[in-house]
Amino acid sequence: MNPMQELAARLALAILTLLASASPALADENPAPSDPSLLPVFEQFGGKPGIDALMEDFMVKLIEDPRTRNYFAEADQTHIKAMLAEQFCVILGGPCTYTGKGMREAHAKLVINQGGFNALVEDLQRAMDMHDIPFRAQNRLLAVLAPMHREVITEP
Amino acid sequence: MNCSLRFCGSVTMALAMGAGVCAAAQAADPESGPASPAELARPDDTLAGSDKLLLTGGVSQLEGAAGGGLTPWAVIGGYGTRDQIGANAFLTRVGVQDYHLDGAGALIGFLDRIELSIARQRFDTEDVGAALGLGRGYSFTQTIIGLKVKLAGDAVLEQDRWLPQVSVGAQFKRNDRGDLLRAIGAKDDHGVDFYVSATKLYLSQSVLANLTLRFTRANQIGLLGFGGDRNDSYRPQLEGSVAWLLSRKLAIGAEYRMKPDNLGIAAEDDWFDAFIAWAPSKHVSLTLAYADLGNIVIKDRQRGLYASLQVGF
Numbered sequence A: 001m002n003p004m005q006e007l008a009a010r011l012a013l014a015i016l017t018l019l020a021s022a023s024p025a026l027a028d029e030n031p032a033p034s035d036p037s038l039l040p041v042f043e044q045f046g047g048k049p050g051i052d053a054l055m056e057d058f059m060v061k062l063i064e065d066p067r068t069r070n071y072f073a074e075a076d077q078t079h080i081k082a083m084l085a086e087q088f089c090v091i092l093g094g095p096c097t098y099t100g101k102g103m104r105e106a107h108a109k110l111v112i113n114q115g116g117f118n119a120l121v122e123d124l125q126r127a128m129d130m131h132d133i134p135f136r137a138q139n140r141l142l143a144v145l146a147p148m149h150r151e152v153i154t155e156p
Numbered sequence B: 001m002n003c004s005l006r007f008c009g010s011v012t013m014a015l016a017m018g019a020g021v022c023a024a025a026q027a028a029d030p031e032s033g034p035a036s037p038a039e040l041a042r043p044d045d046t047l048a049g050s051d052k053l054l055l056t057g058g059v060s061q062l063e064g065a066a067g068g069g070l071t072p073w074a075v076i077g078g079y080g081t082r083d084q085i086g087a088n089a090f091l092t093r094v095g096v097q098d099y100h101l102d103g104a105g106a107l108i109g110f111l112d113r114i115e116l117s118i119a120r121q122r123f124d125t126e127d128v129g130a131a132l133g134l135g136r137g138y139s140f141t142q143t144i145i146g147l148k149v150k151l152a153g154d155a156v157l158e159q160d161r162w163l164p165q166v167s168v169g170a171q172f173k174r175n176d177r178g179d180l181l182r183a184i185g186a187k188d189d190h191g192v193d194f195y196v197s198a199t200k201l202y203l204s205q206s207v208l209a210n211l212t213l214r215f216t217r218a219n220q221i222g223l224l225g226f227g228g229d230r231n232d233s234y235r236p237q238l239e240g241s242v243a244w245l246l247s248r249k250l251a252i253g254a255e256y257r258m259k260p261d262n263l264g265i266a267a268e269d270d271w272f273d274a275f276i277a278w279a280p281s282k283h284v285s286l287t288l289a290y291a292d293l294g295n296i297v298i299k300d301r302q303r304g305l306y307a308s309l310q311v312g313f
């Protein structure tokens, strides 16, 4: 190896190390942080039965939406609805336990960009409108979900 | 328009070594069996897009930047996300007791990072023009080119962090009435405003707040030229907006814009407004406001209606 080649090799190694350290396997944040002060919002969602009913229409919207359809059409919809319902229930201070995966783990193999994330939020908003959930109550939930973009969006 | 341009793809290609790392990591993953349909799903790569959430690109402020009515916000205009390009155009009319102002313009937002805008303004002096010997309906006109760059944060998504979205911007203004402007004491017919804006949506409260610090020499935003006999240097001016979100499509709010007072013969006041903005879809929004513009040239207590229509994709 001549000096130039050696320099290039060292540089390549340095860049590789940098790239590897730039994307460490980060630990999942809590996917369902419970906030007892959101209990009134839980009531506005109609409790757990209300959230379960919401999930049915949410999934319909996700399948209707060409931006999200391909992700959910062949997935285990029953399981996803159940996990989402548990997750929302816990977040809103309800008497549930979240038994699903962390958000990073659940979406790690999917290619999701910010447009896809916002599409899902819009579909959720439309479903919540259908269920007459007050706008301010909707936003209390969305405020907890929004930061999950860091784990759900997999395409930089 | 489907450009099918894949940003990550191209970036990864540029860093050919990075691609090598990804491939190696995948091959080494013992759990990667056959991909499920969800794993094969891909986002739409169309560059011209509108996946930002409704109203989160703001409306068009007077000088053409995305913001409230009077003030630029840190948001990048249009509905493009960080993978998309968005654009819109606007028409604005402000009618107060003795004058009216017409504005029109357009902007493009690139990758939710850079905003380029252009606006044309026409300030009609109506009867005041005649009183000043300029002729009834004498108009001052100017063109404004705007540039805004997002530096940090995300006004909408970062709900668990205090950091607002922060952008810096510049507005390059050129007035067409140089000779008259110099006669009334203005030093220049062109000038550049610089600003830094911080914007944050407080979703839990359904409130959006913005603060802008502008450095400017403009007289009545440049319609009466730049610099004057009383002051000719850049002065920092504070601008602010608050908006209450009533629904996804509807927001009400108020704004304040501090202004310099450079011209001896034409005292200038700070501006206020109270507005309602309605976006029935991502393609159109309508903003109505009641504005108090204070003294303009020789007429005090200039108040009236501000109306702005924006169309985009």
Ligand code: HEM
Binding pocket: A067, A068, A071, A072, A075, A076, A079, A080, A083, A084, A087, A099, A100, A101, A102, A106, A107, A110, A112, A116, A117, A118, A120, A145, A146, A148, A149, A152, B036, B038
């Ligand atoms: C804040 C936003 C989101 C939340 C709270 C959320 C929540 C969840 C939950 C709780 C699960 C089930 C986890 C488990 O199986 O234990 C899940 C799975 C899934 N999510 Fe999300 N998600 C979000 C955004 C998205 C987006 C934007 C997409 C795609 C556009 C997406 C696509 C999927 C898919 C396809 C699965 C099933 C994966 C599999 O089959 O293993 N999610 N999500």
